[in-house]
Amino acid sequence: MDNLELLSEYTLFLKEEKQKGKKVVAFISHDNIPEELLDAAGFIPLRLMFAGNDELMDASHDYLSPSTCAFAQSCIGLFSTKPNHFRFLDLVDYFIVSNHCVSDICASEIISKYFNIPRLNFYLSYTKNENSLKYFKFELLDFKDQLEKIIGIEIKNEALMDSIKKYNNFKKKLLEFNNLNIRGSEKLRILQKAILYGPIFLPELESYTLKFSENQIQNSKDLKDVIITGCSVFLNDYLIELIEEAGGNVISFDTWIGNNYYYQIFEETVINLTKNPFDLLVRRFENNLYGDHSVPNFLENKVSQIEKICQNYLEKTGKKLRIINHIIKFCDHISLMSAYLKEQLQEKGFPVLNLERDYSRANRGQLSTRIEAFLEMV
Amino acid sequence: MTVFVGIDIGSLETKVVLLENSELLDFRVNRSTFDFKRVGNEMFNDLLERNNLKKSDVYVMSTGYGRNSIDIADDRITEITAHARGAQYFFPDVHSVIDIGGQDSKAIVISKKSGNVIDFQMNDKCAAGTGRFIEVMAGALEVPIQNIGELALNSNNPASISSTCTVFAESEVISLFAKGTKKEDIAAGIHKSIARRVGGMAKRIGVSPLLVFCGGVAKNIAVKKFLEQELGFEIMSPISNGQSNAQLTGAIGAALIASDQSNS
Numbered sequence: 001m002d003n004l005e006l007l008s009e010y011t012l013f014l015k016e017e018k019q020k021g022k023k024v025v026a027f028i029s030h031d032n033i034p035e036e037l038l039d040a041a042g043f044i045p046l047r048l049m050f051a052g053n054d055e056l057m058d059a060s061h062d063y064l065s066p067s068t069c070a071f072a073q074s075c076i077g078l079f080s081t082k083p084n085h086f087r088f089l090d091l092v093d094y095f096i097v098s099n100h101c102v103s104d105i106c107a108s109e110i111i112s113k114y115f116n117i118p119r120l121n122f123y124l125s126y127t128k129n130e131n132s133l134k135y136f137k138f139e140l141l142d143f144k145d146q147l148e149k150i151i152g153i154e155i156k157n158e159a160l161m162d163s164i165k166k167y168n169n170f171k172k173k174l175l176e177f178n179n180l181n182i183r184g185s186e187k188l189r190i191l192q193k194a195i196l197y198g199p200i201f202l203p204e205l206e207s208y209t210l211k212f213s214e215n216q217i218q219n220s221k222d223l224k225d226v227i228i229t230g231c232s233v234f235l236n237d238y239l240i241e242l243i244e245e246a247g248g249n250v251i252s253f254d255t256w257i258g259n260n261y262y263y264q265i266f267e268e269t270v271i272n273l274t275k276n277p278f279d280l281l282v283r284r285f286e287n288n289l290y291g292d293h294s295v296p297n298f299l300e301n302k303v304s305q306i307e308k309i310c311q312n313y314l315e316k317t318g319k320k321l322r323i324i325n326h327i328i329k330f331c332d333h334i335s336l337m338s339a340y341l342k343e344q345l346q347e348k349g350f351p352v353l354n355l356e357r358d359y360s361r362a363n364r365g366q367l368s369t370r371i372e373a374f375l376e377m378v
Numbered sequence: 379m380t381v382f383v384g385i386d387i388g389s390l391e392t393k394v395v396l397l398e399n400s401e402l403l404d405f406r407v408n409r410s411t412f413d414f415k416r417v418g419n420e421m422f423n424d425l426l427e428r429n430n431l432k433k434s435d436v437y438v439m440s441t442g443y444g445r446n447s448i449d450i451a452d453d454r455i456t457e458i459t460a461h462a463r464g465a466q467y468f469f470p471d472v473h474s475v476i477d478i479g480g481q482d483s484k485a486i487v488i489s490k491k492s493g494n495v496i497d498f499q500m501n502d503k504c505a506a507g508t509g510r511f512i513e514v515m516a517g518a519l520e521v522p523i524q525n526i527g528e529l530a531l532n533s534n535n536p537a538s539i540s541s542t543c544t545v546f547a548e549s550e551v552i553s554l555f556a557k558g559t560k561k562e563d564i565a566a567g568i569h570k571s572i573a574r575r576v577g578g579m580a581k582r583i584g585v586s587p588l589l590v591f592c593g594g595v596a597k598n599i600a601v602k603k604f605l606e607q608e609l610g611f612e613i614m615s616p617i618s619n620g621q622s623n624a625q626l627t628g629a630i631g632a633a634l635i636a637s638d639q640s641n642s
């Protein structure tokens with residue numbers, strides 16, 4: 001199934017869910033929005049996880065400066081132009097305004113305001129100290145209030161706990177799938193679809209895991225294995241194609257809709273021992289130290305996490321991983337740290353390519369030269 | 379096989395070289411035009427004919443912007459790797475390379491130990507810091523492109539060009555001209571602006587001597603001089619038999635890589 005089919009199929013899915021009386025809540029896809037609360041309240045979470053193109057970026061310039069990150073530009077462009085395959089955007093009932101970064105908050109405010117989608121607020125602290133965790137809990141409770149006002153009934157702790165368990169199990173299965181040794185494009189395609197649909201995709205994910213576990217790459221000697229960190233490779237992006245055309249194979253996605261998402265798993269015992277589900281969500285936020293929305297030690301944490309992944313991979317396969325740090329143009333979160341990240345990983349002997357790009361078609365040739373040269377280099 | 383052909387299809391010019399036992403036998407340089415596949419094929423056939431060779435006598439390695447589109451190539455390599463290898467042909471101890479071509483510029487760092495590329499940086503898709511920038515500015519100043527470098531070196535008071543964007547810089551040049559600023563001062567400002575941009579990119583990845591300057595723009599003496607000022611050390615140009623081979627470095631590198639591969 002190609003991406004266009006997936007998008008059309010997703011429109012049908014959302015239509016059916018809406019016919020059942022469900023409401024759709026969209027948000028820009030990073031890694032701290034408590035989907036479980038949405039799920040417990042009976043909403044369908046819709047992650048904006050779609051790559052842009054020239055037309056989408058151009059369309060956003062009516063609202064924001066071209067020096068806003070290309071992903072946020074494209075999110076605005078999607079609502080402004082509503083391309084054919086994105087009909088499901090008409091089905092969005094609420095939009096979450098959140099502050100993962102400045103572009104996130106600007107784009108989500110604009111989408112809510114100018115495309116007349118009622119907003120829900122969910123703000124995040126950046127630090128992980130006592131006060132900020134308290135603040136995070138307040139935000140969770142406030143978010144719960146906002147949702148309860150819409151549905152008119154209380155969201156019970158039991159329902160939230162069930163949703164947490166459901167998502168936890170889903171993330172475990174995503175991680176299991178992620179660990180299969182298959183082509184990166186295939187892996188990404190399934191992971192993207194799974195994360196777009198959410199836990200409802202679990203049976204399909206399990207059957208893919210079964211199918212692919214019997215068809216793993218046996219001899220990958222000629223493939224140059226890559227880990228992508230930094231910004232996510234979103235749906236409809238040609239980046240993975242370029243990497244594969246250059247002889248590379250992405251084995252891990254260390255990004256918002258990759259590790260950052262499905263590494264956030266609770267041990268069963270932790271779930272069983274915690275009475276209040278909000279404490280679980282706070283704990284998860286506290287432990288999410290590898291995402292870019294985490295100061296002051298994001299860089300150190302990221303470096304040590306990538307180092308660990310690379311070392312485990314070397315032990316398991318005898319192969320060295322190359323690191324592509326994917327930087328969507330004007331993404332301050334990722335680009336500000338990129339020079340340090342590269343320097344620190346290179347000092348440890350890991351090859352790193354800082355790959356900055358926007359979504360324009362004209363970029364394709366140059367991107368492919370940079371990727372090929374990087375893979376030739378090692 | 380002892381004869382290797384390197385074809386470097388750049389956005390502005392195509393370069394084809396013929397190497398035998400690592401010796402440059404012959405070469406051709408031509409405009410790539412929009413139909414660079416045809417141009418590349420014609421130049422290749424011409425080179426073979428002039429040297430009494432058949433396609434089956436040679437191994438062809440393509441590089442450059444159009445490397446994937448030329449079907450006579452037996453293999454392909456990026457211009458980054460090709461330029462690094464080509465620079466080693468002229469200066470075996472090279473540690474860094476700056477290549478400024480028609481539409482892009484690159485800085486490359488080579489390991490002193492292994493001789494392999496260990497880091498590189500390319501300009502983004504904008505034309506600032508490339509041959510195209512000089513071409514547009516030469517047009518604005520109405521100076522033939524081959525003379526603009528020399529003109530710039532006559533300046534005692536280089537003008538300041540602050541825009542890095544080609545379009546804005548062109549308007550800046552026109553308005554400086556309208557204000558009566560001397561052509562040589564504007565030309566010097568233009569070259570300094572390129573040197574600042576490319577030099578900044580190169581410094582970010584830690585270039586150091588011995589640095590080889592190649593690509594079509596390396597023939598421009600003013601860019602070389604201002605780059606040296608920007609970097610703070612002397613840079614080398616690939617020259618043989620008194621002729622600049624700056625433009626051929628990528629094609630030579632591609633042919634050498636083909637030869638290395640066949641030897642290994």
Ligand code: SF4
Nearest residue numbers: 069071101103104331
């Ligand atoms: S700036 Fe980066 S973190 Fe923020 S919306 Fe853009 S891609 Fe996401």
